[in-house]
Amino acid sequence: MTITRKEILKLGDLAKIEISEKDVEELQKQLNKILKFVDKINEQPLINNQNSIEVSAPHKSRLRPDEITENLDRLSISKNSPNSSESLITVPLVIE
Amino acid sequence: MITPTDSLSDIKKGLDNKSFSCKELTKFFLDRIEKANKKINCFITVCRESALKEAEKADLKSNSVPSPFAGIPYANKDIFCTSQIRTTCGSKMLENFLPLYDAEIVRRAKNLGLIMLGKTNMDEFAMGSTNETSFFGAVKNPWDLTKVPGGSSGGSAAAVAAGLVPFATGSDTGGSIRQPAALCGITGLKPTYGRISRFGMIAFASSLDQAGFLTRNVEDCALCMEFLSGFDPKDSTSANIPKGDYSSELYAKLEGKKIGIPKEYFDGNLDSEIGHCLAEAKDIFSKLGCVLVDIELPNTEMAIAAYYIIAPAECSSNLARFDGVRYGFRSINSNDIDSLYKNTRNEGFGTEVKRRILIGTYALSSGYYDKYYEQAQRVRSVLKNDFNQAFKKVDVILGPTTPSTAFPLNKEARNDPTELYSSDLYTIPVNLAGLPAISIPAGFGKKELPIGMQLIGQAFNERVLLNVAHQFQLHSEWHYQIPKFNESCDE
Numbered sequence: 360m361t362i363t364r365k366e367i368l369k370l371g372d373l374a375k376i377e378i379s380e381k382d383v384e385e386l387q388k389q390l391n392k393i394l395k396f397v398d399k400i401n402e403q404p405l406i407n408n409q410n411s412i413e414v415s416a417p418h419k420s421r422l423r424p425d426e427i428t429e430n431l432d433r434l435s436i437s438k439n440s441p442n443s444s445e446s447l448i449t450v451p452l453v454i455e
Numbered sequence: 456m457i458t459p460t461d462s463l464s465d466i467k468k469g470l471d472n473k474s475f476s477c478k479e480l481t482k483f484f485l486d487r488i489e490k491a492n493k494k495i496n497c498f499i500t501v502c503r504e505s506a507l508k509e510a511e512k513a514d515l516k517s518n519s520v521p522s523p524f525a526g527i528p529y530a531n532k533d534i535f536c537t538s539q540i541r542t543t544c545g546s547k548m549l550e551n552f553l554p555l556y557d558a559e560i561v562r563r564a565k566n567l568g569l570i571m572l573g574k575t576n577m578d579e580f581a582m583g584s585t586n587e588t589s590f591f592g593a594v595k596n597p598w599d600l601t602k603v604p605g606g607s608s609g610g611s612a613a614a615v616a617a618g619l620v621p622f623a624t625g626s627d628t629g630g631s632i633r634q635p636a637a638l639c640g641i642t643g644l645k646p647t648y649g650r651i652s653r654f655g656m657i658a659f660a661s662s663l664d665q666a667g668f669l670t671r672n673v674e675d676c677a678l679c680m681e682f683l684s685g686f687d688p689k690d691s692t693s694a695n696i697p698k699g700d701y702s703s704e705l706y707a708k709l710e711g712k713k714i715g716i717p718k719e720y721f722d723g724n725l726d727s728e729i730g731h732c733l734a735e736a737k738d739i740f741s742k743l744g745c746v747l748v749d750i751e752l753p754n755t756e757m758a759i760a761a762y763y764i765i766a767p768a769e770c771s772s773n774l775a776r777f778d779g780v781r782y783g784f785r786s787i788n789s790n791d792i793d794s795l796y797k798n799t800r801n802e803g804f805g806t807e808v809k810r811r812i813l814i815g816t817y818a819l820s821s822g823y824y825d826k827y828y829e830q831a832q833r834v835r836s837v838l839k840n841d842f843n844q845a846f847k848k849v850d851v852i853l854g855p856t857t858p859s860t861a862f863p864l865n866k867e868a869r870n871d872p873t874e875l876y877s878s879d880l881y882t883i884p885v886n887l888a889g890l891p892a893i894s895i896p897a898g899f900g901k902k903e904l905p906i907g908m909q910l911i912g913q914a915f916n917e918r919v920l921l922n923v924a925h926q927f928q929l930h931s932e933w934h935y936q937i938p939k940f941n942e943s944c945d946e
Contacts, residue, residue: 423691
């Protein structure tokens with residue numbers, strides 16, 4: 360299994376990471392090396408569909424009660440944005 | 456008199472006897488950090504003013520605070536959010552990020568009166584095992600400044616090894632506490648998944664991430680566990696399972712304890728000098744009355760491949776939050792919302808992080824999910840079962856922490872991204888199974904570089920793990936060794 364040039368650009372689109380033309384070739388080479396490495400998991404005959412795919416936490420996760428607890432102040436949160444105006448966050452035009 | 460390698464109980468004694476004040480103690484470590492950090496780059500942020508202020512306050516109330524930790528300095532890996540103190544996670548993306556709240560482990564430390572000296576350097580978003588992926592530059596190993604300290608908690612490990620802090624926090628997703636602890640000759644504990652709250656710990660791979668400690672010895676680890684671990688309702692993966700009295704159980708005799716020796720951990724991948732040190736360690740355990748039992752962990756090799764699917768898959772999801780909108784870095788080269796996301800993430804993340812996000816996106820994408828992600832989860836359940844079988848026969852498993860001692864710093868020469876994957880061969884299976892494990896010093900290689908021994912315990916049984924590790928330290932002296940570099944911070 361190898362990743363094509365087209366797929367690299369598609370991955371950049373899905374992951375929202377700009378990939379420049381000059382970086383595509385190097386990325387393609389590196390990601391294919393990683394894929395070759397991880398492909399080992401498909402070679403193991405003992406590991407097949409019969410094995411469970413449970414998440415292996417040693418204990419059960421749980422939900423906390425649905426109660427309002429301490430809240431962060433809205434103005435401070437918006438101040439953390441690289442571009443904000445009072446309690447609003449400024450971004451480029453989203454809808455034309 | 457304060458010595459840079461004092462254990463927590465030594466420091467506590469000194470404070471109680473008034474041999475030194477908390478301010479003197481804090482200043483002592485801050486001065487050492489100032490000298491050493493230029494050379495080994497283990498701190499991203501040093502909190503000199505706030506630490507001295509806290510120390511003065513601690514001195515004023517020294518008689519009224521019952522906390523065993525009151526007035527003791529420590530450092531946090533820069534993955535833990537600290538309210539209004541810069542938290543970078545080793546990334547340009549968070550270069551100027553000021554969190555609005557403390558991580559739970561930081562909050563607990565504050566309540567106990569611990570004094571935070573600063574935030575330690577780390578691989579970007581904890582992705583790496585050399586500390587070279589940090590946006591703030593690589594950390595150097597105090598044992599040899601041309602070698603890596605390990606990663607991703609390399610800054611914490613180097614700081615403890617160089618006597619700059621008595622202990623530091625870390626996080627371990629595939630070995631990020633144990634591997635740097637081994638390469639820097641200190642003690643590093645990754646507790647059971649769920650044992651310590653991850654609230655406020657910036658997420659990398661949520662089914663694997665676990666907070667823990669890098670300390671001078673096992674006794675200090677036990678103290679950290681006693682006071683900083685435990686259930687937190689704010690973390691849905693936090694386990695509400697009673698803790699033990701870790702410190703008092705350190706002294707239980709080991710007579711009859713069964714120690715598993717997995718043959719897969721002692722094969723051709725392991726440097727012979729590490730094998731030799733572990734043989735001596737096994738002898739010590741035999742003399743202490745332990746029974747060494749040969750066991751098998753037959754799918755160990757598969758663990759790395761499974762990890763390098765699961766961890767990137769989870770990171771691709773977790774790191775989606777860094778989009779330049781609500782906090783962190785934002786690219787100025789954007790005209791619309793899509794290019795804002797894409798340029799921000801391209802400019803804000805380093806090469807390794809982007810590579811992992813892309814591979815994770817691939818493994819989760821339609822058509823490849825079954826072949827990679829599901830299959831990796833199957834491998835994971837097989838590995839977990841291997842450990843379950845082993846623990847029917849033994850109390851603790853012994854093996855190496857790393858296949859080699861610290862290797863040269865040389866980021867530019869690492870063209871193959873998979874080149875370093877095997878350095879986590881012995882630590883990764885533990886994260887996939889969610890188990891606790893500790894790395895403790897077990898000797899030195901020919902180049903006078905430290906060697907770590909890993910002990911793996913049963914889920915939520917850190918008591919036995921710490922007991923076995925402590926008994927080894929009572930009968931060995933490796934954990935007392937300090938790098939020559941430390942003398943340069945004394946002048």
